[in-house]
Amino acid sequence: MARFIVPRVSRQLLPLLTALFSALSLHADTVTLNNGRKLEGVVAEESDASIVFVQSGVRLTLPRATITQIEYASDEERQALVEDIRETKPWHREYYPESARPFLDRVKELEERKDKVERQRRTVDEIIYEQTVGERRLEELETRITRLRAAMDTLDIQNAPRGTPEYPKKVRQHNKLVDAFNQTVDRRNALLKKLANTSGLLAKASRTLGRLETESHVHARTLVRDWKAYLANQRPEDRASDWAQRLNNQVSQHRPRALTADAYDHVHTETLDNGELKVTVTADAGGHFILPLRLNDTYDARLLLDTGATTVLLYREAARLANVRILNQRGMAEVADGRMVEVSRGFLKELDLFGRYFSMLPVDVIDAEATNQRIDGLLGMTLLNQFDVRIADNRLILRIKPPEH
Numbered sequence: 001m002a003r004f005i006v007p008r009v010s011r012q013l014l015p016l017l018t019a020l021f022s023a024l025s026l027h028a029d030t031v032t033l034n035n036g037r038k039l040e041g042v043v044a045e046e047s048d049a050s051i052v053f054v055q056s057g058v059r060l061t062l063p064r065a066t067i068t069q070i071e072y073a074s075d076e077e078r079q080a081l082v083e084d085i086r087e088t089k090p091w092h093r094e095y096y097p098e099s100a101r102p103f104l105d106r107v108k109e110l111e112e113r114k115d116k117v118e119r120q121r122r123t124v125d126e127i128i129y130e131q132t133v134g135e136r137r138l139e140e141l142e143t144r145i146t147r148l149r150a151a152m153d154t155l156d157i158q159n160a161p162r163g164t165p166e167y168p169k170k171v172r173q174h175n176k177l178v179d180a181f182n183q184t185v186d187r188r189n190a191l192l193k194k195l196a197n198t199s200g201l202l203a204k205a206s207r208t209l210g211r212l213e214t215e216s217h218v219h220a221r222t223l224v225r226d227w228k229a230y231l232a233n234q235r236p237e238d239r240a241s242d243w244a245q246r247l248n249n250q251v252s253q254h255r256p257r258a259l260t261a262d263a264y265d266h267v268h269t270e271t272l273d274n275g276e277l278k279v280t281v282t283a284d285a286g287g288h289f290i291l292p293l294r295l296n297d298t299y300d301a302r303l304l305l306d307t308g309a310t311t312v313l314l315y316r317e318a319a320r321l322a323n324v325r326i327l328n329q330r331g332m333a334e335v336a337d338g339r340m341v342e343v344s345r346g347f348l349k350e351l352d353l354f355g356r357y358f359s360m361l362p363v364d365v366i367d368a369e370a371t372n373q374r375i376d377g378l379l380g381m382t383l384l385n386q387f388d389v390r391i392a393d394n395r396l397i398l399r400i401k402p403p404e405h
Helices: 011-024 076-087 099-156 166-232 242-252 315-323
Strands: 029-033 038-046 050-055 057-062 067-071 267-271 277-284 290-297 297-304 312-315 325-334 338-352 357-368 376-379 387-394 393-400
Touching: 050 312, 099 166, 099 242, 099 357, 166 242, 166 357, 242 325, 290 357, 297 315, 312 315, 312 338, 315 357
Parallel strands: 297 376, 312 357
Antiparallel strands: 029 038, 029 067, 038 050, 050 057, 267 277, 277 393, 290 297, 290 338, 312 376, 325 338, 338 357, 387 393
């Protein structure tokens, strides 16, 4: 028997390798090539010029001129190997009944969609990294500009006495500071243009990511629903069969994890015929609308809808639980009681509103204690502007358009 060293392989290759080693255990025909490599399988056809060699279900045509030696297995071993190769395996499409094969295609399509989501997410992360590096560089340039301006003010060349021996030296120092100041300002202005362009790219990439995530979720939800209906119509023995269990495991791996309204009595969702998502929220006893959202796929938050708020505002503990990325930027914001508080700037990589995804949303993070309703922050116009918002009969109605292609 030949010795094989198997490298690290993907899951798609594991079935083929399983077939290979299963076949090798039957002591197959061995073909030795001129370069010393040995192949084990079945010699299916022979001619004076070439042979057809089957290895792991793959047919290879090998010219006689490339072959040094052929060692044939016994007839019994060759027959057993042929039957093993011909036997339908779980990774073969023919292993499943014809009516179930479309689900194999849909699972593959969904995996491809999720791969697109991951590639787009990496693109967004790369843009974020570029933007973060640029913002840090901008801070450095702003600091240098401030220091150069302070140095020029300290030198005060305008009021320096012109007839003194030190005056020419001060002029040279002043000119160097002016040159450095102008160069730094030019670099700052160029960087500002680059950051503006990067922000545009980030916004576009984020919209694409949100669309891809939404489409992936919709396909996953539809796949699971249709598979359950298909399985319910099968005979009990078919539902318990190996093919059904294997396909069920493949489908179950793609069960959507999106936030659903089932756990909230005051929220109702409905997908309309035109693809819009209609979310109806009933006000609480105080007349407030509290909307549940999933942040960064890690934390289910409850945000108070506030049409007077500009951005999404999160309390710091909620931001921590949701792994919100905090930037080095700070500012001031007015809260409901009129106080001005310091806020940290940040962004959400992903916000899930019942299967509709929004990416790279700017947020403000403040230090505040949650109320007894476990409110995690405020939902402002940054997100609300993307919906059709209506309030009637103590109900908030949001209509969210399907993602644009």
